[in-house]
Amino acid sequence: MEIFHYNRDKIFDASAVVIFSRRLDVNEDYLLHLVDVEDKDKRFIKPDFKTRAHEVRSMFVNLHKEVLKDFNVWTDKQLYLNLGHFLLGAAAMGLDTLAMEGFNNKIIDEEFLLREKGFASSIIVAVGYHREDDFNKSLSKSRLPKNEIIERV
Numbered sequence: 137m138e139i140f141h142y143n144r145d146k147i148f149d150a151s152a153v154v155i156f157s158r159r160l161d162v163n164e165d166y167l168l169h170l171v172d173v174e175d176k177d178k179r180f181i182k183p184d185f186k187t188r189a190h191e192v193r194s195m196f197v198n199l200h201k202e203v204l205k206d207f208n209v210w211t212d213k214q215l216y217l218n219l220g221h222f223l224l225g226a227a228a229m230g231l232d233t234l235a236m237e238g239f240n241n242k243i244i245d246e247e248f249l250l251r252e253k254g255f256a257s258s259i260i261v262a263v264g265y266h267r268e269d270d271f272n273k274s275l276s277k278s279r280l281p282k283n284e285i286i287e288r289v
């Protein structure tokens with residue numbers, strides 16, 4: 137039995153569904169592509185900044201791949217930064233979203249040929265407008281108090 141059936145309607149009824157996927161690998165070609173794009177965008181005000189940026193980025197990639205061995209966790213963290221911006225951006229546009237980790241990654245990866253394309257699904261966001269009978273829409277928000285989550289030193 138599919139354990140994530142509770143998410144089915146949220147996905148099928150949404151206006152748009154975005155699958156946030158992490159890269160399976162960050163190789164030399166991709167790193168060079170990044171600095172080339174940044175170069176075109178005029179990010180490097182001195183010629184050697186491009187080489188330096190490439191070296192530093194390669195060092196971090198190597199650190200997570202070879203030393204810390206947490207490459208997938210590291211790329212997921214970067215993906216979730218994008219997720220946060222996406223959710224805020226959608227809200228600013230008056231759109232409702234629902235972020236979901238409750239799905240079968242293997243099936244989604246296979247269905248969208250993600251692994252063949254060099255990616256793996258991490259989180260799915262349904263985007264659209266809530267239904268009138270959405271039980272959640274009139275519930276008050278629940279957030280931990282600031283003094284519980286922020287420590288001032």
Ligand SMILES: Cc1cc2nc3c(=O)[nH]c(=O)nc-3n(C[C@H](O)[C@H](O)[C@H](O)COP(=O)(O)O)c2cc1C
Nearest residue numbers: 142143146233234235236237238239259272277278
């Ligand atoms: C990492 C993560 C995974 C989540 N997965 C699901 C999910 O699979 N299905 C679901 O209905 N809500 C899921 N949620 C909860 C919703 O995304 C959302 O946080 C919840 O509706 C409350 O949002 P609100 O406090 O802004 O109203 C998940 C939340 C997080 C942070």
